[in-house]
Amino acid sequence: MTEPLLAIRGVKSFYGNIMALKGIDLHVNEGEIVTLIGANGAGKSTLMMTIFGTPQAREGAVIFDGRNITRLPPHEIAKLRIAQSPEGRRIFSRMTVLENLQMGAAIADPKYFADDLARICELFPRLEKRMNQRGGTLSGGEQQMLAIGRALMSRPRLILLDEPSLGLAPLLAKQIFAAIRVLNERDRLTVFLVEQNAFRALKLAHRGYVIVNGLITLAGSGAELLQRPEIRAAYLEAGRH
Amino acid sequence: MSPSPSVQDNSANTLGISVLAAALKEAALAALVALGLFFFLIGIKTDQGPTGALVIMPRFEALAMIVGAVFTGSFLRALIAGNKSIMSRVELPAWIVPKLQWAGRFMGAAFLVFALALPFLFFNNRYVLDLGILVLTYVMLGWGLNIVVGLAGLLDLGYVAFYAVGAYSYALLAQNFGLSFWIGLPLAGILAAFWGVLLGFPVLRLRGDYLAIVTLGFGEIIRLVLLNWRDLTGGPNGISGIPRPSFFGLPFDESANGFAATFGLEFTPTHRLVFLFYLILALALVTNWVTLRLRRLPIGRAWEALREDEIACRALGINTTNTKLTAFAIGAMFGGFSGAFFATRQSFISPESFNFGESALVLAIVVLGGMGSQLGVAIAALAMIGGFELFRGFEQYRMLLFGATMVIIMIWRPRGLIATRTPSLLLAAGKAKSASSNRDGDGR
Numbered sequence: 001m002t003e004p005l006l007a008i009r010g011v012k013s014f015y016g017n018i019m020a021l022k023g024i025d026l027h028v029n030e031g032e033i034v035t036l037i038g039a040n041g042a043g044k045s046t047l048m049m050t051i052f053g054t055p056q057a058r059e060g061a062v063i064f065d066g067r068n069i070t071r072l073p074p075h076e077i078a079k080l081r082i083a084q085s086p087e088g089r090r091i092f093s094r095m096t097v098l099e100n101l102q103m104g105a106a107i108a109d110p111k112y113f114a115d116d117l118a119r120i121c122e123l124f125p126r127l128e129k130r131m132n133q134r135g136g137t138l139s140g141g142e143q144q145m146l147a148i149g150r151a152l153m154s155r156p157r158l159i160l161l162d163e164p165s166l167g168l169a170p171l172l173a174k175q176i177f178a179a180i181r182v183l184n185e186r187d188r189l190t191v192f193l194v195e196q197n198a199f200r201a202l203k204l205a206h207r208g209y210v211i212v213n214g215l216i217t218l219a220g221s222g223a224e225l226l227q228r229p230e231i232r233a234a235y236l237e238a239g240r241h
Numbered sequence: 242m243s244p245s246p247s248v249q250d251n252s253a254n255t256l257g258i259s260v261l262a263a264a265l266k267e268a269a270l271a272a273l274v275a276l277g278l279f280f281f282l283i284g285i286k287t288d289q290g291p292t293g294a295l296v297i298m299p300r301f302e303a304l305a306m307i308v309g310a311v312f313t314g315s316f317l318r319a320l321i322a323g324n325k326s327i328m329s330r331v332e333l334p335a336w337i338v339p340k341l342q343w344a345g346r347f348m349g350a351a352f353l354v355f356a357l358a359l360p361f362l363f364f365n366n367r368y369v370l371d372l373g374i375l376v377l378t379y380v381m382l383g384w385g386l387n388i389v390v391g392l393a394g395l396l397d398l399g400y401v402a403f404y405a406v407g408a409y410s411y412a413l414l415a416q417n418f419g420l421s422f423w424i425g426l427p428l429a430g431i432l433a434a435f436w437g438v439l440l441g442f443p444v445l446r447l448r449g450d451y452l453a454i455v456t457l458g459f460g461e462i463i464r465l466v467l468l469n470w471r472d473l474t475g476g477p478n479g480i481s482g483i484p485r486p487s488f489f490g491l492p493f494d495e496s497a498n499g500f501a502a503t504f505g506l507e508f509t510p511t512h513r514l515v516f517l518f519y520l521i522l523a524l525a526l527v528t529n530w531v532t533l534r535l536r537r538l539p540i541g542r543a544w545e546a547l548r549e550d551e552i553a554c555r556a557l558g559i560n561t562t563n564t565k566l567t568a569f570a571i572g573a574m575f576g577g578f579s580g581a582f583f584a585t586r587q588s589f590i591s592p593e594s595f596n597f598g599e600s601a602l603v604l605a606i607v608v609l610g611g612m613g614s615q616l617g618v619a620i621a622a623l624a625m626i627g628g629f630e631l632f633r634g635f636e637q638y639r640m641l642l643f644g645a646t647m648v649i650i651m652i653w654r655p656r657g658l659i660a661t662r663t664p665s666l667l668l669a670a671g672k673a674k675s676a677s678s679n680r681d682g683d684g685r
Contacts (some may be wrong), residue, residue: 052555052556054552054555073560074555074556074558075555075558075559075560075561077558078555078556078557078558079558083556083557084556085556086552086553086556090550090552090553090556091550091553092545092546092549092550092553093549094545094549094662095545095546095549095662095664096664096666096667098664098666098667098668099542099545099664099665099666102542102666103542103543103546103554103557103559104557106539106542106543106557106558106559107557107558107559131668132664132667132668134662150557151556151557154557154558
């Protein structure tokens, strides 16, 4: 079996003395969409942040492309071409859409800027009309598109998306997920997706993991997990679709 | 079913009464607060009694007047504004906005032309020239701090420390090593930048209030060191006899090889003043130019992104450590330049000139002007320093007016006089919608 692009081995993370991740093992192969689902406070975002080095894992290792990145500072991790669309979108609200995208390209070679910009406009046509508008004036869905577009501007090999459907109307969430699929199928982009919207995420993903209280409790292909009765009970029937 | 006229009438009537009642209630509350607040401040005072001991004298008439004024003012405000909060932004009428924008475009240029012409217009008016130099010094300090506070969003309450470092650096270098102003100036800037980095390191992890407290402490430490290190800094006596700047080697004096004699002019001390005026104008313009340039470079964009969201910056691979340190260093460098200028202009410095009040004043200029706006900071410096001078006659009420103006501006323009942020990069016109939606206020 080939080496996975991202491997997380026995990672434990702490906030002060509180253990948020209690030994996580998972991997993402090149070209895959892998999703991590779980309830609020299960440790989804913490894992995402741990991959990015804030906080750093206290035990275990994060391996990217065969290289141990556990102790690297975030800006070094980003230079290995891992991009992150953090929780809550976190776009620069007083800067224009174009400036936001420019910030996304901060570590990319400037010669690709025009091409990448065109690619993102094609993926999210709504952004193109708003290029000179301040980020804070965009709608929630547009802000999410901008957050993903901004992450893409760094030409990543792996993109980490933290709850891209959070707070979006179902139709917009659908558009976002469709765009993720396009990125994966057309550009062969590897995606690690953290979601509460388990149904959509599992439908989209090749494989999925379920995190409960800082531990992975279930793993399997997306379709497989969708059929599991415990998933249906915990995340689908009781939650939103 | 449409309501009958009488019902409508009735409801309007009750509405009027409820507004009146609410206004009365609010006014009464404000008056109560004022009563509590001013009872000890105004209601009583200590005086010398018949036996020479201190006695407490009531001043209830004055107290009643103040409370009455508060009641009336608050009542009228509540009546006029109704339920609208006093905090709501004053919306300018639609027709005036494009005109203001049009005027704003030429305002910077107009200021510049005026500044360039000022020494000619007021050649014989020492007072105006001195005031102009003072205002420009604060414009420069404001622009320097604007890099740290306005662009990078790092609240720095100790900016005066770098001003002091610059002033003392130049003064000591000139006195001990005989360095001229033109060598001392860059050295003062470099040393101040060095201290900026030194301050930056311990506060890398701090934000907002915590950062403000540490920088405040830093400013005080520098001042206290200057005050107590007598061997080096002369302690409270300061340093005097700091060399004046020369015009490319030509001193501004009556000697045969002085500036006036060389150019065949009649000697007047005003020449030096005019030279100092253009010097600080040039220094300030350099500050402005560098800031505007940096905003278009990756480091300047990173500053602004850092101000907006540090976590997002890290996610995008920006080295936040370097970004913060460069902001501190470059901001401090311009503080150091203005410090060196201050030293050479005064030819005497002492720790007294570098107290917290200066930091607060410069910060007030930046905040009032609108964080990040170059023009706004210049206007605020002019208004604050010029305003101070204007009200010199009403010495007693100056601080009162000053405070009231600040409160009013912050209520009506909570993000400063010029809150609009000019994008550093725009998509070519026609391809995208105009930037008209770039106005201030995103509800934060």
